[in-house]
Amino acid sequence: MTTKNQSTALVTDPKQAYGELQEYLLAKSAAIRNVAPKYMDTERMIRLALGASSRAPRLLQCSPKSWLMALMDCAYYGIEPNPALGHAYLVPYQNRKLAGQPFEVTFQIGYKGLVLLACESGGFDDVEARIVYAGELAADHFQETPEDPARPFRHRPLYTAEQRGDIAGAYAVGWRGVDKRPRFQYLTIEEIEGYRGRSRAAKEGPWITDYEAMAKKTAIRRMLAYAAIRSGSKLGAVLEQESALDRDEVIRAQDWQVGDPTGRIGSRTDDLADKLAKKAGTAPVERVELDDQQDMFEP
DSSP states (O other): OOOTTOOGGGOOOHHHHHHHHHHHHHHTHHHHHHHSOTTOOHHHHHHHHHHGGGTOGGGGGSOHHHHHHHHHHHHHHTOOOOTTTTSEEEEEEEOTTSTTOOEEEEEEEOHHHHHHHHHHTSOOSEEEEEEEEHHHHHTTOEEEOTTOTTSOEEEOOOOSHHHHOSEEEEEEEEEOSTTOOEEEEEEEHHHHHHHHHTSTTTTSTHHHHOHHHHHHHHHHHHHHTTSOOOTTOHHHHHHHHHHHHHTTOOOOSSSOOEEOTTOOEEOHHHHHHHHHHHHTTOOOOOOOOOOOOOOOBOO
């Protein structure tokens, strides 16, 4: 029998692990609520998050603290880990920088969540991403038009799988500012696969379960790389978090980087989790220092 606050990684019975994790997260819901916007129902978010374990059982092998940190990331951005919405995912990763290489829950933004943050905190009026298929290229249904900055591409989608064929690429377009001149980025399938290959999540998580969504997200990230993003914005924070994942590092959601006299680099969410751990009589987890670091669719 496990004791209260013991890691669910030690529990072999999934039902028992689920129950203990649910109890732990509900007990810590106030900490999540302190970070979340007022409109967010934290208890609902916890239920949705726990529901993800039925689709990814390995989540039940992850430490409760990593669950808490991932949900605090969701709360900070104001988005739910709801697969139906595609805003965010909870992905189990093995932390190779900790003794025993334990599994930890990691927050990962979805492409729709990235669109939401681009519009809410990045100053974009609208952002859209679409897949381009081989059949559309063959029929000249997709063309880049760089000579026309106000209309940098034309896309006439094909709607049946037989007509479309395989994925040939993806693009993202964002409208920003009074003139509404779009920012546009197209990536070929080879470029998308190149970015995927550099990701620690290349062979698990949404790259396997939601490939088209990840292709769109990759195009959005590249498009945003050329946009001016205010330092300290939630959009800037999530893009840095994504870059850290590509480097096989995990940082928390924020422009909250803080230091202490020992030289440790942490965050408000980490510090809050340490305080919660001390109250529960358990030791804080040792952290690894981080390195510096107009309508165009034809009918």
